[in-house]
Amino acid sequence: MRQGIFAVVLLLFAAATQAAAGPYINRAMALMEKGDHNGAVMELLRAEKEATPAEFMQICMNLGICYRKMGNYDAAIEWYKKAAKLSPKMADIHYNIGLAYYYKGSYSKATASYKKAVGISPNFTEAYGALAMAYRDQGLTDMALKTVKEAVSYDPKYAGGYNIMGNCLMDRRQYAKAVEAYTRAIRLRPDYKSAFYNLGVAYNEVKKYHSAIDAYMQALKLDNSDPDTHYNLGIAQMNIDDYYGAEDSFKQVIKLDPSREAAYDKLIEVLRVQGRPMEVQKWNDIRDLRFGG
Numbered sequence: 001m002r003q004g005i006f007a008v009v010l011l012l013f014a015a016a017t018q019a020a021a022g023p024y025i026n027r028a029m030a031l032m033e034k035g036d037h038n039g040a041v042m043e044l045l046r047a048e049k050e051a052t053p054a055e056f057m058q059i060c061m062n063l064g065i066c067y068r069k070m071g072n073y074d075a076a077i078e079w080y081k082k083a084a085k086l087s088p089k090m091a092d093i094h095y096n097i098g099l100a101y102y103y104k105g106s107y108s109k110a111t112a113s114y115k116k117a118v119g120i121s122p123n124f125t126e127a128y129g130a131l132a133m134a135y136r137d138q139g140l141t142d143m144a145l146k147t148v149k150e151a152v153s154y155d156p157k158y159a160g161g162y163n164i165m166g167n168c169l170m171d172r173r174q175y176a177k178a179v180e181a182y183t184r185a186i187r188l189r190p191d192y193k194s195a196f197y198n199l200g201v202a203y204n205e206v207k208k209y210h211s212a213i214d215a216y217m218q219a220l221k222l223d224n225s226d227p228d229t230h231y232n233l234g235i236a237q238m239n240i241d242d243y244y245g246a247e248d249s250f251k252q253v254i255k256l257d258p259s260r261e262a263a264y265d266k267l268i269e270v271l272r273v274q275g276r277p278m279e280v281q282k283w284n285d286i287r288d289l290r291f292g293g
Contacts, residue, residue, distance in 0.1 A: 021055050032066065040062070060079045068096070114128075129151050200219065213237060246266070
């Protein structure tokens with residue numbers, strides 16, 4: 001009889017413990033969805049004290065994600081590694097450790113973590129893509145290209161892989177092949193803003209300025225708030241003597257990023273070509289006021 005009572009007490013205690021951690025975890029997940037990672041961290045740290053082993057694993061992973069999103073990469077790595085101790089054969093954990101090292105700028109350590117991920121899960125295409133990016137950032141373009149080719153061989157529909165491949169080919173100055181890679185990425189993912197932007201850069205390198213403009217315009221349809229895309233669009237418009245279009249593009253850059261001095265210089269240049277001395281003087285004064293004469 002006493003053994004039965006003791007078992008019931010243990011079950012009730014376990015249920016109470018789980019219930020104690022559960023609400024914190026649920027609140028943390030809701031905050032993460034809203035982008036409030038700082039608030040989510042507070043809830044997850046409260047949950048840690050009451051967590052079951054299964055919940056602790058979830059808490060470690062989510063704390064890693066939150067800290068990475070907040071730019072605290074050392075804390076992210078610490079929590080991911082706690083998760084890795086609990087489940088060393090989970091490829092996703094090593095992939096996330098690699099991401100944290102990558103964003104920290106520790107590319108060699110990121111490479112080691114990504115290799116662990118693909119060693120555990122050979123068909124993990126995103127890990128192959130991330131590994132290729134880490135190789136590329138270390139100047140190992142040949143290794144990067146080889147790695148991303150492996151990724152798309154495992155998954156021919158991996159749009160990100162073709163985008164990374166295009167970047168590697170750009171490094172090699174193989175611009176025509178880069179155009180093919182970016183085009184394939186876009187075919188697989190028609191809303192791939194980064195691939196459209198990169199395609200514009202590639203077309204610009206081979207002096208296909210109308211095609212570059214089309215690619216930049218597609219990128220801006222997906223995200224009109226990127227000053228780099230507006231700036232590159234303005235340069236391409238200048239190359240086809242569309243100075244009024246370029247004027248609008250450089251003004252948009254200045255609106256989005258008032259600290260970009262090059263945009264003022266280019267705007268003044270196109271206004272001068274248009275023969276508008278008063279506007280040239282106006283923008284010269286604005287530039288000098290902001291950056292010094």
